[in-house]
Amino acid sequence: MKDLSRKIQGIKAAKVRQMYELSQGLDDVVSFVIGEPEFDTPKNIIDAAKKAMDNGETHYTPNAGILPLRVAVSKHFLEFDKVSYNPEDEIFITVGGMQGLSLSLLILTNPGDEVIVSDPCYTNYFGMIEMNNAVPVTVPVFEEEGFNFTEERLRKAITPKTKAIILNSPSNPTGAVASRDTMEMIARLAIEYDIYVIFDEVYKYLTYDEPFFNIARISGMKDRTIIIDSVSKSFAMTGWRVGYCLAPKPIVAQMQKIQEFMLSCVNTPAQYAAIEALTGPTDAYTSMNEQYKERRSIMVERINQIDKISCLMPKGAFYVFMNIKETGLTSDEFALKLLHEQHVVVSPGDCFGTMGEGYVRLSYASSVDNIHKGFDRIARFIQNLTAKV
Structure with missing residues (x-):
């Protein structure tokens, strides 16, 4: 048998x-x-x-998605993000935010182009960039700086091959939120060096301590920004797989062309569900956000009460990036030992980049009882580690 794709075989599993x-x-x-x-x-x-299904909405839709959903997205972005997009040709419906990211990279990059990401960052960025024959370039972000880009480090990473920066705010895995000042710094560099920004804002509703700000609001940025968003996280719709890209007309036109070759269209009834999510009552969404905020406080408090582990208060999303450096264990060792000894499963920080070593990621999209149960076990785990030393 002939070999499989060397490129795909070389990409590490998540x-x-x-x-x-x-x-x-x-x-x-x-x-x-x-x-x-x-x-x-x-x-x-x-x-x-x-x-929608009862009404016979079970057929193919336009490649770009049904117009009523694109209109709903447009109205929502004008109200929430304070940016205006034409639903006819500047909005594209995708299979979750993931397809939007992949399509954006496919359309923007040529082989060898560089795409800047923070380190640590959402682990799937690396695979997506490599699948599209581009090169990920990492910029370290540090806990003491709120896990945000600085101008000095970002500028140093830019080369003539740089095509785009992926900006994720609120951030997975760190919970960081880029301030308006940080956004304006990134915008200055993007304009100066003629770089696109892929703005992944799928956690935008989950911003707790300061207002959410969209980089496309900055003068000169709408024409070089692709916004990635979805209904997955904010409306508890992860399995429905509905997202959307908002971008300049020439980019959306290319997405529409590629969609026909890739998967034709997004699930039709799910698109109608997304309309209801964006235009219907907000009671459930508001209640979920309040509960996330409560769980965030509980998890952070439990972590910082235990010796040898610590964390910042995340400003958004529903993750805590927990510092485990004082335990003396690597991220892998900590995660595997915790799983086998206490049956608590967390994500090793190094899978989000080399700067994630010494951390583990925990999601607080879990019940309060589950958080307390898990941290009772983590406390025992740390106590046992200390006793062995």
Whole structure:
């Protein structure tokens, strides 16, 4: 048999998913590993999908998605993000935010082009960039600086081959939120060096301590920004797989062309469900956000009460990036020992980049009882480590 693609074989599997798989089959596991809301999709959204199916909305849609959803996205972005996009030719419906990211990289990059990401960053960025024959270039971000880009380090990473910067705010895995000043610094560099910004804002509703700000609002940035968003996290709709890109007309035109070759269109009833998510009652979404904020406080408090581990208060998303350096264990060692000894599963920090070594990521999209149960076990785990020393 002839060889499979060397490029694909050379891409590493996602370690987060590997940790999840390792936990399967173990009894009484407390999981903080997967970034998924524990809540069910609100009933009004489910009912909207059922109604669409009953009404015969089960056929192909335009490649760009149904116009009523694009209109809903446009109205929502004008209200929430304070940026205006034409639903006819500047908005494109995708299979979750993931397809939007992949399409953006496919359309922007030529082989050998460089794409800047923070280190640590969302682990899937690396694979997506490499799948599209581009080169990921990492810029270290540090805990003491709130895990945000600085101008000095970002400028140093830019070369003539730089095509784009991926900006994720609020951030997975760190929970960092880029301030307006940080956004303006990134915008200055993007304009100065003629670079695109892929702005991944899928956690934008989950911003707790300061207002969310969209980089496309800055003068000169709308024409060089691709916004990636979805209904997955904010509306507990991860399995529905509906996202959207907002971008300049020439980029959306290329997305529309490629979609026909890739998967034709997004699931039709799910698109109608997304309309309801964006235009319907906000009670469930507001309640979920309040509960995330409470769980964030509980998890951070529990962490900082235990010797040898610590964390910053995350400003957004639903993750804590926990510092474990004082334990003397690597991220892998900590995660594997914790799983095998206490049946608590977390994500090793090094799967988010080399700067993630010495950290583990925990999701607080879990019940309060689960958080306390898990941290009772983590406290025992740390106590046992100390006793062995």
